[in-house]
Amino acid sequence: MTSSLGAELSSCEFGTLPGVWVEQHDLPDQAGTIADILTEGLPIWTPLDQQCQLEPLLLQHLQAADDKKDGSKEQQHHIGILLFGDSVDYRIARSFCNAALGHGLEHMTDDGIARHHNLTGICQTPSLTVAKQHISSASLDGPYWWDMIFPPVPSISAGIQKFTAMEGGPPDVVMIASNFWDIAGLYFHGGKKFEGTPLEHRIFPQDYMTSWTQNFTTILTHLQESVPEGTLLAYHTEHMPVQTTDLSKWETDAFLCQHVAQLNAASRHVAQSLGFQVVDFEAMAAQLPKDDMLDDITHPKPDFLLQVLNMLLNIEHEHRRQQHRQSSQQQHQQMRATGRVRWMQHHKGNLG
Known part of the structure; x- marks a missing residue:
């Protein structure tokens, strides 16, 4: 008889x-x-599956932040x-902090480059902490955009260590992405030119994609091994930036959308396989006009990012619920198996 545990634990995968x-x-x-x-005034992202609707969980955490300001002790x-x-x-982290506390992020490091360029930061509220640690691309050893x-x-490793020290425990949720800085790094170290780099091809050369995919697998595997079992691990694809003619910007890539999409496909595959x-x-983002979604040619507006954070909270809630159900069912199955053994032992003489 096969177990129905997997079927009974079906869940809403809100992110996809x-x-x-x-x-x-x-x-x-x-x-x-x-x-x-x-x-x-951004529209609201709404799953078509009526059984999997997003709850406004972020509101609860913003309310908790307001309660702290008012002196409430509710936990x-x-x-x-x-x-x-x-x-x-x-x-994402800054949009939350502005909404919750009315100011930006606190620094997580004394590193001068990170502080100057706002590469890391943390926002701590009574019920939700959101922090960001920079990674320069999926390249394991560079070269990197602007040599950062x-x-x-x-x-x-450093980000998890800093977060744990500041929070008194490891993160419950970790989300990772790499895409834009991979393209920007190739452009910068090509002398702000595309010729002679993988970016000159509308389709990335196969050896580049193979190396990139192997690196991203190494990165995600390291992340898995760096957090406690049961931590929710997530990855996000990237939206399409706006192509520009400003030669100081990597978004001048003639095949910008193709390259972003190819890295999305590779990283999505790695993330799902792990x-x-x-x-x-x-x-x-594909359903929205760029002017509605983007603050500039690359960065989404807070309305989009806050909805992403709310979605991530829904994924975390579903993850926790599934863990609880799985633990309860495993305990039930263990108790049932123990009961069967005891019954067999008690009736051993009668069964002969």
């Missing part, structure tokens, strides 16, 4: 569920929705989130 953006005025007129914290389950990536990930050297493997949850920025 098909969905659409719904205008705020088309939503039911009710309080306590994610629209309550958005300031730029709730604390969640720690650590992000590894670039300035997009920094802005934060190799992924040691940066992951059991990471995937949050698909690429699919979500």
Whole structure:
């Protein structure tokens, strides 16, 4: 008889569920929705599966931050989130801190480059901490964009160590991404030219993609081995930036969208093969006009990033629920097996 444990533990994988953006005025007129914290009128990302709808969990944490300001003593389950990536990930943490506390992030390091360029930061509130640690790309040893050297493997170890020291425990959730700085690094070290680099091809050369995929596998495996069992591990794809003619910017890449999409595909494959949850920025952003979504040519607006954070909280809630159910069912199965052994021992004489 096969176990039904896997079937019974089916869950909503919010990060990859098909969905659409719904205008705020088309939503039911009710309080306590994610629209309550958005300031730029962005539509609301809504999964099409009616059994898997996003709850406004971020609102609870913003309320907890307000309660702290008012002197309330009410406590709730604390969640720690650590992000590894670039300035997009920094802005996720900063958007939360601005919404919760009305100011930006605290520094996590004394490193002068990191402080000057806002590469790392942390926002601590009574019920939710969000922190960001920089990784310079999926290259294990560079060269890196603007020679800002934060190799992924040691940066992951350092980020977890710093987070644990500041929070008194490891993160509950870790999300990682690498894409834009990989392209930017190739451009910068090509002399701000594309000729003679993998970027001159509309399709990355196979040897480059093979090496990149192997590196990203090493990075994600190191991350898995660096956190306690049961930590929610996630990865996000990247949206498409706006191509520009400004030669000082890597977004002048003639095959920009193709290169971003290829790195998304490779990293998505690695993440899924290692059991990471995937949050698909690429699919979500494809439905929005660039002017609605982006603050500039690359960075999403806070309304988008806060919805991503709310989605991540829903994924964490589902992850915790599934762990509890799995633990309960395993205990039940163990008790049942123990009961069967005792019954067999008690009735051994009668069975002969």
